[in-house]
Amino acid sequence: MVLADRVTALAASAVSLTVPGELVQVPQIRHWLKDALADRRLSARDVSDLALAVTEICANIVRHGYRGTAGGDIEIQVSSEEGAVHVTILDRAPPFVPDRIEAPPPEALAEGGYGLALAQSVVDEIRFQQAPGRGNRTVLVKRGRRYP
């Protein structure tokens, strides 16, 4: 495959979705994601893991980034790169980079605080970045033994 063909093939495999930053959209994002992950050589477990991670990140954006106010969008991009699936989540909420990600101790029976730790635990990489002029960019990378 020549380089131009490869670039075309990669571009063809990338898909995106933009929705209003509202909690009611989160299940729709998850269902769209599962379709977008079909035919990407992922196991059912991998798809489930990414669905969980994307759910947590998007819920976090709506609740803590946009704080329930209307007007902000969330864009989800899915692409396959070098044997891994990348899910990129873009938002225009105030800059967000967590200092550390740690779930509450189970004996505390905390009624929250698990989201980012769960997201981190089910992907191979999670990156919190600021996209110039585009707000926050969260990149989730999932790769596994099943890739060639």
Added chain:
Amino acid sequence: MEIASRNEGRFTLVRMSGDLDVSSSPGVIGELDRLLEDGRHHLVLDLESVPFIDSSGLSALVRLLKQVRARAGSLRLATLQPPVRQVFELTRLARSFDLYPDVAEALRSPGR
């Protein structure tokens, strides 16, 4: 998310269907609060038809667990699907809940 409940001896069996997530958990909390207000403090939740749970759904169940304990009641979770069980294990909350492989065992077990 659909919820249906019926009495089974001293327990109330609650069958849940659908994703337990950030969108559905507020409604679920309301339904479960109503059961507690009706004096039904010993609950078995059948999660066979719950294919997905997120941290919001998990938090709703933690809240419920604390509520039943405060009322000297009990909460048993039955038939967790693999993605749901995984969330309990990743957060290490599996040790805090009474988890059962099926509803029949949840109903007949003497408990902890």
